[in-house]
Amino acid sequence: MTKRVHNFCAGPCTLPLSVLEEVRDEFVNYRDEGMSLIEMSHRAKAYDQVHQEAMGLALEVFEVPDDFGVMFIQGGATLQFAMVPLNLLRTGQSGGYVNSGAWGKGAITDATPHGDIYVAWDGADINFARMPQVDEINIEPNTRYLHVTSNETIGGVRMVDWPDVGVPLIADMSSDYMSRAIPWDKFDLVYGGVQKNLGPAGMAIVFIRKSILDDSNKDLARYLRYDIHLDKDSLFNTPPVFTIYLVGKVLKWMKAKGGLSVIEKEAADKAAMVYGVIDKSDGYYSSPIEPEYRSHMNVVFRLSSEELEKKFLAEAEQADLVNLKGHRSVGGCRASIYNALPVESVKALVDFMTEFRDANG
Amino acid sequence: MTKRVHNFCAGPCTLPLSVLEEVRDEFVNYRDEGMSLIEMSHRAKAYDQVHQEAMGLALEVFEVPDDFGVMFIQGGATLQFAMVPLNLLRTGQSGGYVNSGAWGKGAITDATPHGDIYVAWDGADINFARMPQVDEINIEPNTRYLHVTSNETIGGVRMVDWPDVGVPLIADMSSDYMSRAIPWDKFDLVYGGVQKNLGPAGMAIVFIRKSILDDSNKDLARYLRYDIHLDKDSLFNTPPVFTIYLVGKVLKWMKAKGGLSVIEKEAADKAAMVYGVIDKSDGYYSSPIEPEYRSHMNVVFRLSSEELEKKFLAEAEQADLVNLKGHRSVGGCRASIYNALPVESVKALVDFMTEFRDANG
Numbered sequence: 014m015t016k017r018v019h020n021f022c023a024g025p026c027t028l029p030l031s032v033l034e035e036v037r038d039e040f041v042n043y044r045d046e047g048m049s050l051i052e053m054s055h056r057a058k059a060y061d062q063v064h065q066e067a068m069g070l071a072l073e074v075f076e077v078p079d080d081f082g083v084m085f086i087q088g089g090a091t092l093q094f095a096m097v098p099l100n101l102l103r104t105g106q107s108g109g110y111v112n113s114g115a116w117g118k119g120a121i122t123d124a125t126p127h128g129d130i131y132v133a134w135d136g137a138d139i140n141f142a143r144m145p146q147v148d149e150i151n152i153e154p155n156t157r158y159l160h161v162t163s164n165e166t167i168g169g170v171r172m173v174d175w176p177d178v179g180v181p182l183i184a185d186m187s188s189d190y191m192s193r194a195i196p197w198d199k200f201d202l203v204y205g206g207v208q209k210n211l212g213p214a215g216m217a218i219v220f221i222r223k224s225i226l227d228d229s230n231k232d233l234a235r236y237l238r239y240d241i242h243l244d245k246d247s248l249f250n251t252p253p254v255f256t257i258y259l260v261g262k263v264l265k266w267m268k269a270k271g272g273l274s275v276i277e278k279e280a281a282d283k284a285a286m287v288y289g290v291i292d293k294s295d296g297y298y299s300s301p302i303e304p305e306y307r308s309h310m311n312v313v314f315r316l317s318s319e320e321l322e323k324k325f326l327a328e329a330e331q332a333d334l335v336n337l338k339g340h341r342s343v344g345g346c347r348a349s350i351y352n353a354l355p356v357e358s359v360k361a362l363v364d365f366m367t368e369f370r371d372a373n374g
Numbered sequence: 375m376t377k378r379v380h381n382f383c384a385g386p387c388t389l390p391l392s393v394l395e396e397v398r399d400e401f402v403n404y405r406d407e408g409m410s411l412i413e414m415s416h417r418a419k420a421y422d423q424v425h426q427e428a429m430g431l432a433l434e435v436f437e438v439p440d441d442f443g444v445m446f447i448q449g450g451a452t453l454q455f456a457m458v459p460l461n462l463l464r465t466g467q468s469g470g471y472v473n474s475g476a477w478g479k480g481a482i483t484d485a486t487p488h489g490d491i492y493v494a495w496d497g498a499d500i501n502f503a504r505m506p507q508v509d510e511i512n513i514e515p516n517t518r519y520l521h522v523t524s525n526e527t528i529g530g531v532r533m534v535d536w537p538d539v540g541v542p543l544i545a546d547m548s549s550d551y552m553s554r555a556i557p558w559d560k561f562d563l564v565y566g567g568v569q570k571n572l573g574p575a576g577m578a579i580v581f582i583r584k585s586i587l588d589d590s591n592k593d594l595a596r597y598l599r600y601d602i603h604l605d606k607d608s609l610f611n612t613p614p615v616f617t618i619y620l621v622g623k624v625l626k627w628m629k630a631k632g633g634l635s636v637i638e639k640e641a642a643d644k645a646a647m648v649y650g651v652i653d654k655s656d657g658y659y660s661s662p663i664e665p666e667y668r669s670h671m672n673v674v675f676r677l678s679s680e681e682l683e684k685k686f687l688a689e690a691e692q693a694d695l696v697n698l699k700g701h702r703s704v705g706g707c708r709a710s711i712y713n714a715l716p717v718e719s720v721k722a723l724v725d726f727m728t729e730f731r732d733a734n735g
Contacts, residue, residue, distance in 0.1 A: 015403050017403070018408030020413055025412060025414060025416065026415075027413050041398050046379070048379060048381050049389065052383070052386060052387055052388055052389055054386065087450070087576060087614075088453070089611050091596070092449070122596065123595035123597065127594075127595060213412035214614055214615045215448060215577075215614030216576075233456075233488075234455055234456030234487060234488060235452070235455075236449055236452045236453045237453075250450050250451075251385065252575065253576030254575045
C-alpha cells in the first residue's frame with residue numbers, strides 16, 4: 014500500500030488520494046492519445062474538454078449564479094492583489110480594505126501602488142483575534158469596493174458574517190475557498206489561489222460579476238485585464254494545463270461527495286473536533302482567536318511553552334502527523350484541515366493531542 | 375509498450391518520455407515522504423531541493439554568467455510583456471520593439487499601456503519573411519532597451535544575429551528557449567515561457583542582469599517586481615511547484631545529453647532535414663521564409679493548394695504524425711521540432727513528406 018502521512022500543511026497540501034492515483038495512471042499516455050496531457054496543445058479537443066469541464070464544475074460546485082463568470086489566472090492570489098485595483102478602481106474611486114492579518118495586509122501593500130486605497134478596519138490593535146463587526150468598518154465616500162480576506166491562513170481567524178456596508182464586497186478566499194457557501198449578491202468579485210482546497214499551486218480562480226466589466230480599466234497589458242480572460246474563456250494565452258486538469262478532478266470529487274453543503278458541514282465538524290480538544294484541555298492547549306471567529310481551515314493553537322511545543326511537534330511527526338508547526342511569523346502550532354484532509358487524519362490528531370497532554374500534563 | 379505519437383505541436387509539446395515516466399513513478403508518494411510533491415509545502419526540505427536544483431540547472435545549462443540571476447514567474451511570456459516596461463522604463467526613457475510577427479506584435483501591444491514604446495523595425499511590409507538587418511533598426515534617443523523575439527512560433531522566422539544597436543537587448547525567447555547559445559553581454563534580460571522546450575505550461579523563466587535592478591521601478595505590486603522575485607529566490611509567493619519540478623528534470627535531461635552545444639547542433643540538424651526535403655521538392659513544398667532566417671524550431675511550409683494541404687495533414691495523422699497544421703492565422707503546415715522531439719520523429723516526417731510527394735506529385 015502507498016505510504017501516506019497525515020498532512021496538516023497550510024498549502025500546498027493534501028489532495029484526494031483517488032485524484033492523485035487517477036493522474037498517475039493517465040499521466041504518460043492520456044486516454045490513449047499517444048502523449049501526456051501536458052504535451053498537448055491547449056487548443057486540442059482532448060484538452061478543451063478538460064478545460065471546459067473544469068470551468069463548468071467551478072461554477073456548479075461553488076453554486077455561482079449566471080451573472081458571474083469564472084477565470085483561471087496564473088500568479089496565485091498575489092497577482093490578484095494587483096489586478097483588482099488595476100481593473101476596478103477608476104478615477105475618483107477608492108478601495109476600502111479590512112486588515113485582518115498577514116494576507117489582508119498583503120492585499121493592502123500590493124493595491125497601494127495601483128489605486129487610492131484606505132484601511133477600513135484594522136485588527137492590529139487587537140492582535141487579529143477576531144474579524145470586524147459591521148459597525149466598526151469605516152467606509153469613505155466614493156468607495157468602489159470593500160476588500161476582505163475570508164480566512165487568514167496564518168492567524169487562523171475567519172470572517173463569519175459578510176458585512177453589509179453599502180458597497181460591493183471583494184474577497185480573497187484562498188484559504189477557505191469552496192469550503193463554504195457565498196451570498197453572491199453581496200459580491201462583485203471573489204478570488205483565491207487553488208493550492209489549498211482545490212489543486213496544485215500555480216493558479217487563482219476568479220469569479221466576477223460580468224456587468225462590472227463594462228466599466229473596468231482596459232488600458233492595461235492584456236494579461237492583467239479581466240475582460241480579456243473572461244472573453245477568451247481563460248484561453249487568451251497558454252493556460253496552466255496541468256493545474257486546471259487537476260482542479261477539475263478535485264471539483265468532480267467534491268461534487269461526488271455531495272457538493273458544497275456537505276463539504277461545509279464536514280469542515281465545521283472537523284474544526285469542532287480540534288477546537289473541542291483545545292477547549293476541554295483546561296488551558297493546556299489554547300487558541301488566540303475568539304471562539305466565534307475561529308477558522309474552520311487553519312486551527313492555530315499554543316502550548317504553555319515553546320519547549321513543550323517543540324516536543325509536541327517532534328512527537329507528532331514521529332506519529333506521522335506532519336506540518337503542524339505554526340507559521341514562522343507567529344510560532345506555535347497550526348493544523349490546516351482543508352477539504353481533502355480525511356476525517357481519519359483529524360481523529361488521529363485529536364487522539365494524539367489527548368495522549369500528549371496525558372503524558373506531559 | 376506505451377503508445378507514443380510523433381507530436382509536432384507548437385506548444386505545449388513533446389517532453390522526454392523518460393522524464394514523464396519518472397514523474398509518473400514518483401507522483402503519488404514522492405521519495406517515500408508519504409505525500410505527493412504537489413501536496414508539499416513550498417518551504418519543505420524536499421521541495422526546496424527541487425527548487426534550488428532547478429534554478430541552478432537553468433543557470434548552468436543555459437551558460438548564464440554570474441552577473442545574471444534567474445526567476446521563475448507565473449503568467450508565461452505574456453505577463454512578461456507587461457513586466458518588462460513596468461519595471462525597466464523610467465521617466466524619459468522609451469523602449470524600442472522589433473515587430474517580427476505575431477509575438478513581436480503581442481509584446482508591443484502589451485507594453486504600450488505601460489511605457490513610451492516605439493516600433494524600431496517593422497516586418498509587416500515584407501510579410502515577416504525575415505528578421506531585420508542591423509542597419510534597418512531605427513533606435514531613437516533615450517531608448518532604454520531594444521526588445522526582440524528570437525523566434526516567431528507562428529511565422530517560423532528566426533533572429534540569427536543579435537543586433538548591436540548601442541542599447542541593451544531584451545529577448546522573448548519562448549519558442550527557441552535553451553536551444554541556442556546566448557551572448558549575454560548584449561542582454562539586460564531574457565525571458566520565455568517554458569511550455570515548448572522546457573516543461574508544462576504555467577511559468578516563464580526570466581534571466582536578468584542583476585545590476586539593472588538598482589534602477590528598476592519599485593512602485594508596483596510585489597508580484598510585478600523583478601527585484602522581489604530575485605531577492606526571494608522565486609519563493610516570494612507559492613511557486614508553481616509541479617512546473618518547476620518538471621522543468622528541473624528536463625534541464626537534467628538536457629545536461630545529460632551534453633548541454634547547450636549538443637542541443638543547438640541537434641536542433642540545426644533536425645531543422646536541416648526538414649528544410650532539405652522542402653528545398654529538394656522542386657516547389658512541391660515551399661517555405662515563406664528567406665533561407666538564412668528559417669526557424670530551427672518551427673518549420674512552416676505550404677503545399678500547392680489548401681486541398682492538398684488538407685490531404686497531407688489527414689494522411690500524416692493516419693501515420694501518427696500529429697499537430698502539423700499551421701496556425702489558424704496563417705494556414706498551411708508547421709512542424710514544431712523542439713528539443714525533446716526525437717530525431718526519429720523528424721525522420722518519420724521527412725520520409726512521410728517524400729512518400730506523400732511521390733504519391734501525389
